[in-house]
Amino acid sequence: MKFIIALEDLRHLVIALNFITHGKTMKYxxxxxxxxxxxxxxxxxEFILFGNEEFDPENVSILPPVMPTKIVGVGLNYxxxxxxxxxxxxxxxxxxxxxxxxxxxxEKVVTLPFGKERVDYEGELGVVIGQQCRNVKKRNAMDVVxxxxxxxxxxxxxxxxxxxxxxTKAFDNAAPMGPVIATPxxxxxxxxxxxxxxxxxxxxxxxxxxxxxxxxxxxxxxxFMTLEPGDVISTGTPAGVGPLxxxxxxxxxxxxIGTLKHYVKR
Numbered sequence: 091m092k093f094i095i096a097l098e099d100l101r102h103l104v105i106a107l108n109f110i111t112h113g114k115t116m117k118y119x120x121x122x123x124x125x126x127x128x129x130x131x132x133x134x135x136e137f138i139l140f141g142n143e144e145f146d147p148e149n150v151s152i153l154p155p156v157m158p159t160k161i162v163g164v165g166l167n168y169x170x171x172x173x174x175x176x177x178x179x180x181x182x183x184x185x186x187x188x189x190x191x192x193x194x195x196x197e198k199v200v201t202l203p204f205g206k207e208r209v210d211y212e213g214e215l216g217v218v219i220g221q222q223c224r225n226v227k228k229r230n231a232m233d234v235v236x237x238x239x240x241x242x243x244x245x246x247x248x249x250x251x252x253x254x255x256x257x258t259k260a261f262d263n264a265a266p267m268g269p270v271i272a273t274p275x276x277x278x279x280x281x282x283x284x285x286x287x288x289x290x291x292x293x294x295x296x297x298x299x300x301x302x303x304x305x306x307x308x309x310x311x312x313x314f315m316t317l318e319p320g321d322v323i324s325t326g327t328p329a330g331v332g333p334l335x336x337x338x339x340x341x342x343x344x345x346x347i348g349t350l351k352h353y354v355k356r
Contacts (some may be wrong), residue, residue, distance in 0.1 A: 117273075118271040150196075155267065156271070158321045161188035167184075167301050191260070192262065201356070208258075210247055214242070226312040234308065237274060238256060240350035241350075242340060246264075252347070269351075282300040283340050286340070334354045
């Protein structure tokens, strides 16, 4: 298959080149090396490969795997989460947007919005788009997927009832993601998702429990919106959502991807 991708800048060039190798089972990682250069490497055997060099992940700064033009969030896409919120599972996917300012990465500190009493974690599977696309049919949807990553859709509940989700979802650092992008072959159809706070399991589910599948979501979204290379669809969270507190350590582990870790500060 051949892909024609409009390249607007070097970031899109890197994404396009990586997407061409999409058929290979790999994990991609974006990092800053000791000299301060931003690199796009491959994570393999506990090391990061870039060019002919090996980097120890402990000695570099892991960056968000992409810098999307937008994150498309999906609401109530697990039946058990709909139940815990007192809502009926939707007949059609529910969407919201998180802008680029929400993106942060692995091992970073998330500062919660000032003066808010209830700010929740939501562990989610993120779908990373590999090419510009519009009006994609379900049967072709996985052709536009570069891979998967971990996302925490952090949500400000204080303002949720009357904010149209902007104050709820769009504050700075509200979308930690990473640590890698795993190509689709790496991530099982029933991949296990687990979120832990300070080592305690809070969310425990699988990809197979999604109400609307990834192809269904892509078809629906691209029916009204163009997705760009590097955009992310955050596919929804399972039951177990709860509040974050100052000093918390959050880990989101998804089978085939790895573990995203971040810290919390008020």
